[in-house]
Amino acid sequence: MATDLETSLSKHLSPLFPLTHNPHFQPGMACATFHTLHDSPYLTLSRLINNKGIKPLTDIIPDAEPTNMQRFNYSQLIHFLFTHPMLMKGSRDETQFEIMCQTRKTKIRLLSTMYKTLQRDTSTPRPLYITSWENDLQLKITDTECTQIFTNVFHSSISNTSYESNHKRISRWHYTPSRIQHLFPTTSNDCWRCNQPNGTAGHIWWSCPIIQKYWQTILAMIATIVTINLPMDPKVTIFLLLPVHLPKLQKCLISHLLTVANTLIPLYWKKSDVPSVREWVQKTESIRLMNEINLSLTNLYARYIQTWEPWLKFMQTPSRT
Ligand SMILES: [Zn+2]
Numbered sequence: 001m002a003t004d005l006e007t008s009l010s011k012h013l014s015p016l017f018p019l020t021h022n023p024h025f026q027p028g029m030a031c032a033t034f035h036t037l038h039d040s041p042y043l044t045l046s047r048l049i050n051n052k053g054i055k056p057l058t059d060i061i062p063d064a065e066p067t068n069m070q071r072f073n074y075s076q077l078i079h080f081l082f083t084h085p086m087l088m089k090g091s092r093d094e095t096q097f098e099i100m101c102q103t104r105k106t107k108i109r110l111l112s113t114m115y116k117t118l119q120r121d122t123s124t125p126r127p128l129y130i131t132s133w134e135n136d137l138q139l140k141i142t143d144t145e146c147t148q149i150f151t152n153v154f155h156s157s158i159s160n161t162s163y164e165s166n167h168k169r170i171s172r173w174h175y176t177p178s179r180i181q182h183l184f185p186t187t188s189n190d191c192w193r194c195n196q197p198n199g200t201a202g203h204i205w206w207s208c209p210i211i212q213k214y215w216q217t218i219l220a221m222i223a224t225i226v227t228i229n230l231p232m233d234p235k236v237t238i239f240l241l242l243p244v245h246l247p248k249l250q251k252c253l254i255s256h257l258l259t260v261a262n263t264l265i266p267l268y269w270k271k272s273d274v275p276s277v278r279e280w281v282q283k284t285e286s287i288r289l290m291n292e293i294n295l296s297l298t299n300l301y302a303r304y305i306q307t308w309e310p311w312l313k314f315m316q317t318p319s320r321t
Contacts, residue, residue, distance in 0.1 A: 016046070153167060159287055178200045217277060218261045
């Protein structure tokens with residue numbers, strides 16, 4: 001376990017962080033001082049703090065009057081916690097594995113128990129980049145939407161280019177002006193398109209006035225092709241979260257069209273203009289052709305026709321852009 005606060009070995013502090021026997025807790029403290037608090041071999045951070053902050057001594061020792069030594073040690077611990085504010089971030093619930101680590105008795109069939117625990121765990125951890133998108137775009141992504149985003153990306157396309165593009169965008173792989181400024185503080189964080197400050201991922205992919213016009217154009221084209229007016233919403237354009245009532249094949253086509261639109265944006269990275277409709281049509285045609293070949297080879301040509309029919313009709317329209 002990382003006890004070295006100075007080198008910040010881990011950003012994700014564990015509730016099992018040791019307070020007794022911790023070399024950074026200079027006064028030192030014997031396990032016996034708060035022996036009623038813990039059944040683990042040492043006193044852990046989780047016994048001292050919760051999501052509201054440091055627990056009062058009356059909560060820690062509810063059934064007995066604290067001794068003077070316990071009061072003194074409690075004051076020492078508070079001082080230690082305030083000296084290292086990062087310790088206050090360790091107030092999450094303990095995982096099953098962490099609970100197991102604190103058990104004094106050695107479990108029999110430990111590996112099997114851990115394997116079963118992992119199998120039972122149905123929680124879906126939320127990646128930090130989803131939280132970053134929420135902060136950037138000032139929106140809330142629910143756990144259901146989070147799961148749907150990854151399902152959409154996984155099934156987005158048989159094209160490796162599209163698949164990779166979706167992964168990179170969602171995981172904020174690209175270097176935006178704000179990210180570059182974070183690495184090199186003397187550089188500007190101005191958007192390269194509109195020259196406004198604070199060129200975050202949210203700005204570059206969505207709120208920049210120039211990229212907003214691009215998305216308006218793409219959504220207007222999609223409305224022409226599939227006769228559905230999708231909302232101007234970053235959940236639709238960036239995360240491919242489409243209205244639930246849409247038929248599956250229609251969602252499939254729209255996902256292809258939006259994925260292509262997103263794939264083209266990095267081609268214009270650090271350029272003042274945005275991709276043209278002509279480029280979008282050409283790239284979509286290459287994806288359609290790949291789908292046609294793939295589904296033909298797997299005897300699913302009927303599904304290809306059903307999915308791409310609106311696009312094929314659009315391509316036959318003489319007046320299309
Ligand atoms: Zn901009």
